[in-house]
Amino acid sequence: MWAVRARRRTATSDIDEQTRLGEVYMRSLIRTQLRLGLLTAGAVLGLFGALPLLFLVVPGLRELELLGVPLPWVLLGVVVYPFLVGTAWLYVRQAERVERDFAELVQRR
Amino acid sequence: MNSSLALAAVAATALATVLIGAYGLRIARTTSDFYVASRTVSPWWNASAIGGEYLSAASFLGVAGLVLAYGSDMLWFPVGYTAGYLVLLVFVAAPLRRSGAYTLPDFAEARLESLAVRRLASVLVVLIGWLYLLPQFQAAGLTLRTVTGAPVWAGAALVAVVVLVNVLSGGMRSITFVQAFQYWLKLTALAVPVAFLLLAWQADGAPPVRGDDVPAFPETTRVEVTLDVTVEVVEPVVVQAEGSVDGEAVSGPLELEPGSYDVAEGTVLTFPAGAPVPHADRLTPVTGDAWALPLEGGREYSLYATYSLVLALFFGTMGLPHVLVRFYTNPDGRAARRTTLVVLVLLGLFYLWPTIYGVLGRLYAPDLLLTGRTDAVVLVLPGRMVEGVGGELLGALVTAGAFAAFLSTSSGLTVSVAGVLTQDLLRPWSGGSAVSVRAFRVATVVAVLVPFGLALLGRQLGVADVVGLAFAVAASSFCPLLLLGIWWRRLTDVGALAGLATGGGLATAAVLVTIVAGPLDGLPGALLAQPAAWTLPAAVLVMVLVSLATPRRMAPGVARTMVRLHAPEVLDVDRGDWHPERRVR
Secondary structure, eight states, rough: TTTSSSSSOOHHHHTTTHHHHHHHHHHHHHHHHHHHHHHHHHHHHHHHHHHHEEEEEOOHHHOOOEEEHHHHHHIIIIIIHHHHHHHHHHHHHHHHHHHHHHHHHEEEE | HHHHHHHHHHHHHHHHHHHHHHTTTTOOSSSHHHGGGGGGOHHHHHHHHHHHHHHHHHHIIIIIHHHHHHHHGHHHHHHHHHHHHHHIIIIIHHHHHHHHHHHHHHHHHHHHOOOHHHHHHHHHHHHHHHHHHHHHHHHHHHHHHHOOOOOHHHHHHHHHHHHHHHHHHHHHHHHHHHHHHHHHHHHHHHHHHHHHHHHHHHHHTOOSSOOOOOOOOOOOOOEESSOOOEEEEOOOOEEEEEEEETEEEEEEEEEEOEEEEEEOOOOEEOOOTBOOOETTSSSOOOOHEEEEHTTTSSSSSHHHHHHHHHHHHHHHHHGOHHHHHHHHHHHHHHHHHHHHHHHHHHHHHHTTTTHHHHHHHHHHHHHHHHOOOGGHHHHHHHHHHHHHHHHHHHHHHHHHHHHHHHHHHHHHHHHHHHHHHHISSSGGTTTSSSOOOOHHHHHHHHHHHHHHHHHHSSSSHHHHHHHHHHHHHHHHHHHHHHHHHHHHHTTBHHHHHHHHHHHHHHHHHHHHHHHEEEESSHHHHHHHHSSHHHHHHHHHHHHHHHHOOOGGBOTTTTTHHHHHSSOOOSOOOOOOOOOSSSSSO
């Protein structure tokens, strides 16, 4: 697959020389990573941000109990932590994939 | 509590800290060795070290104390402490490591090519560092006072001395080993006693925590007031008093009508069974039901306060000086991400436990609401709930863990503050040329002594509250600088300066009012006590608008810097020649 385009130089030299093409490569990498970051942080922030509001609007939720422990305590005391780790794991996997793809793209000859 | 056992635990922690530090010690030759351990630290060590450094007195003692007093709303503190690392992971970890900077001011200079921004960043690092160190010293004083009756300055002095010895002898390298050890010590010290406490609670018939009333003394209770306190009595009660109340010596029965009373240090009050607990005036009494449910309890404007706090913790973590310096010890950007992931695991594991102390404290240590020393709940519970030698041993264990918390966080902050002081603020006195190890040592002493002095002079606020203020300042200054600096080319040096000054200035002013004048009432009080919700947006707005208005001030090398920040290390590309140790432009 690396012989598709018969260019003698790789895109890394475009990046080095800051040609317009090099800039396009860099901007697309940054934009992809930023979008991934915003998506991840936005999901977590949105979910967390909705919780106090949800407890305020639907007071009944606060009274729910799980094994004798009120729901807010279960959510905020235990469930959030594996949730955060899982989200972070997905993010790391995805971010590394983006970088692998980028490296493959710009090193192609 | 058996004070000799607790003292032995404190001594053992201090000694272990110094010994492990010595084991990791290597002669510090260059700045790079000294600050960042030459980047040869493996990811697991590094993640443990970050956890060890991050879990301060606020996490070990403060969270449980807040849960004891105010209940479910306070669970946001540990959630925010942890989620801050997720935000750091997705926006900052890899690019910051790739920048090659050692400190936040390094990053500011590398990205914006401006010494002015660097200097302002340095001032903010020192400010945030001291704000964070202050409650560590105060908590150390409180802890030693609680377990041994030693004067308040003794605990703070002990921490200051151990930190000085450690940092002066080994720099970051030894600190990394110490920190990693401290994490596991803290986790063990907090988690192991919980099993015994829960068994004791079961054996007691598992009494419920919720109820219509404020907590009452379950049985006749003798309360020793170890520091002067003003208490609010709501229901009339007859107590046995020995000591001094409202400036008058008392001995024998004393009838307390509703109202507030100044109780002097050393006074012993004995309450009858069933009497509601009078609260210290800086705490708001909360009924059992309000305590158990979110947004009911205690503090005014709790919805605003909750949101603002969560915002400060989420976005403040990335701006804490001792957190960032750890990222430079990762070999590359990818490792920085993976390390952060492990950190999230370690923090989640730790924060499961403090809540349980706070909940059980509501039942077994309600007198702390009277003395106002709710931060001591982790320390006193094992001795009260588990009888005999077992309780004493567990008490000694949590005491050791608490000291590990003070030592690790203080060491990390000291290294960061001293590093910045050496490189930027004490430079005129250090001969001007290369950053010398001697200048670093002078800076270390300064970095420790200032907050130590402030801790002795300043008023006692809740540990987690003051730490929350440090987060707010960090979120309002460095967070916009990092986010915009890493992801937005058009950030200019003028914009960064304006934003840092606005956000950092406003948040600092709010913090000073809260610390000096004490928490105010009403909406202004809430806005000042939790400033992040308005200071962070203000800082971002100013940074963006001023940058857009000064397009000619964009850093000339920004394209190269962006390559440096974002290109994976496997690529052979030109990343510019900026290096923190050759920074004269």
